[in-house]
Amino acid sequence: MQQRLNPTRSPLALGVLCGLTAVLGGIILAFGGPLAGLAVLLAGIAAIIVLRDIEIGFWSVIGVVCLLPFATLPFDIGLTPTFLDLALGAVIGVWVLALVTGRQRTIITAPITLPLVAFIVVAIFAFIFGLNNGPLTPTLIRKFAEIILSVSFVLVIVDYCSDWQRLERLVQVLLLAGATASAIAIVFWLLPDDLTNAILNALTRIGYPGGWVIRYIEENPALAERAIGTSIDPNVLGGLLLMIGSLAGPQVVAKRPLFPRWLTYLIVTLIFVALILTFSRGAMLGLAAGLGFVALIRYRRLI
Structure with a gap:
């Protein structure tokens, strides 16, 4: 009986599992659309990977x-x-x-x-x-x-994070994710406003706000556009980048950076450019304070 219920050994159990998956996928596609189906598929794959x-x-x-x-x-x-x-x-x-x-x-x-x-x-x-x-x-x-x-x-x-190897890997992933978010924000800033807004409105299926989401300085379309990426709000994106930038900045002068020098420079450049394009003064001041704190800890003779 146990073997019959094992989908890896029993064709019947495997067929039932595939059938239930197909029914669930059909319901999701019918009520949520293709993007919802893709999101659930990716979430399922991610859950299996995390469990491993x-x-x-x-x-x-x-x-x-x-x-x-x-x-x-x-x-x-x-x-x-x-x-x-x-x-x-x-x-x-x-x-x-x-x-x-x-x-x-x-x-x-x-x-x-x-x-x-x-x-x-x-x-x-x-x-x-x-x-x-x-x-x-x-x-x-x-x-x-x-x-x-x-x-x-x-x-x-x-x-x-009980050893340096694990901690370094997590920091590497954090820097790469921050650089990716920065690249997306820069691309969205360069694209025409209508196209960027249409792309972001496609995310309404997974809970993102709809309507006109592009942000400008002083909320005035006549002034410069502010970078938002997929964070929707420029100040939210700025807060994210100031924290990641505080980790990325010291890598430029590190004797043994976590990435090759060219990749380190690319990551830092993307993060800093995206942060500037948010026009978030608080985030810029926060990044300056974070880098200053790291500099004082590393070079105590500056005190």
Whole structure:
């Protein structure tokens, strides 16, 4: 009986699995369109990959943050989780599963671990005891789950980044994702406004806002356009690039950069150009402050 239900050995089970997949795909295509079907397909593939290697899960989180930060499931399941929620949940789930099954027997901690665990416990109890004070809506559940997932993800990062090799790989992925987001923002800025707006409106199937989304200085179309990429808001894109730029900038003068010199220069150039095109003064000041802090830590004689 067990062999009959194994899709890798039983033609019947394999046929049933393929049939159910086809029905589900047809429903998604009918109600969500081709983009929704593609999004679900990619999400399914990503979930399988994450279950095999947690580091790929970290890469997916970084990719979603940089490239599709506001994407949500293209259909309603009572809740409407974002791609980021799903990516965070997958990574944390794989980590917990490794602990439960005994594949991982130790947990690496840091001074921040205990306060974070205390915060999670207090938040959960506060949420439970506060249910009598108001209605339990899907939005409230999703927002609370996002807080718990975000805080818990820090614990997973601390545990996983236990050696320099892992940390360097994650930073490499972060820099590449930031450079890709910057390149997209620059291309969108160079394209005609109508074409860029049409491309971004295609993302409404996965939760992005529709209508006219192009942004200008002082919201005046007569002035210069501001780069937004897939972050929709220039200040959001600027905040992302200032953090990644603070990591990328020191690579230019590093004795042993994470990438070949030519690729390092390309990454830094893309990030800095895209940041300038956002015309976000706060982000530019933040990047200057971040690079200044790194310089003071590295060259203490400047103090």
